[in-house]
Amino acid sequence: MRLEYRDGLLFASLTIEHGGRTVTVDNVIVDTGAADTIIDIIAVEPLQLAADEDDVIVRMAGLGGFDYAVRKTVDALTFAGHTLRKPSVDFGNLVGHPGIHGLLGMDILTHGQFVLDLHAVTINPHRGLDSHRF
Known part of the structure; x- marks a missing residue:
């Protein structure tokens, strides 16, 4: 999958499926410095995510300080041809970061054992490793 290198960051798209609905989220930064994936709640409005008793409120911390998000299990997340079933994803307010x-x-990234090629500006799941390693 080709990435877009812009403003010193690597941008990609991913697809989330939940409750019979699907949305593609663009302008997602591939961030090897982030432990958890977070998606802007506004970007997934078409999924009509509702509160669930299994949802968890989590504290997000980063260079810009901290905020809170909702960790929710979705039906599937697809990135660069690799689909994860029932991943937990954080959904929060990223309005302070326009365009992200x-x-x-x-x-x-570890689940898909992705290989990042900075020369070609691509990322792909590693097909030769044991997928149960992580």
């Missing part, structure tokens, strides 16, 4: 609709963190 999410951060794809190490929780998803």
Whole structure:
């Protein structure tokens, strides 16, 4: 999958499925410095996410300080041809970061054992490793 290198960051798109609905989220930063994936709640409005008793409120911390998000299990998340079933994803308010609709963190990247090629500006799941390693 080709990434877009813009403003010193790597941008991609991912798709989230939940409750029979699907949405593609663009302008997601591939962030090897983020432990967890977070998606802007406004970017996934078409999913009509509702509160669930299994949802968890989590504190997000980063260079800009901290905020809170809702950790929710969705039906599926697809990135670069790799689909995760029933991943937990954080949904929060990223309005303070215009043009950024999410951060794809190490929780998803390690699951897909992705290989990042900075020369070609691509990322792809590693097909040769044991997928149960992580």
